[in-house]
Amino acid sequence: MVTYSIPNGILVQRVVSETVLLDAARGEYFELNQMGSEMFRRLEEHGDPEAVIASLLDEYDVSREELQDDLDQLVADLLAHGLLLRHDEV
Numbered sequence: 001m002v003t004y005s006i007p008n009g010i011l012v013q014r015v016v017s018e019t020v021l022l023d024a025a026r027g028e029y030f031e032l033n034q035m036g037s038e039m040f041r042r043l044e045e046h047g048d049p050e051a052v053i054a055s056l057l058d059e060y061d062v063s064r065e066e067l068q069d070d071l072d073q074l075v076a077d078l079l080a081h082g083l084l085l086r087h088d089e090v
Helices: 034-046 049-059 064-080
Strands: 002-005 010-015 018-023 028-032 085-088
Touching (some): 010 034, 018 034, 028 034, 028 064, 034 049, 034 064, 049 064
Antiparallel strands (some): 010 018, 018 028
């Protein structure tokens, strides 16, 4: 199973319906829109992408495939910017 967590040193600030992630050491930030913020919040809470998808399917009228694609893209972007850590558990 794969889980994710936020690295130490990443500051998370929620502003209305958006979220800003700041890597203070590098002076870089990443802004998430409303749905990205909701996915990130749930990922932060659960760590498990499958739990994120399941909880979002209960609330939003969207296909599993669309949610999976959007979450995969968000995770890839956050990993690329050093704003998320991947944990491969056996």
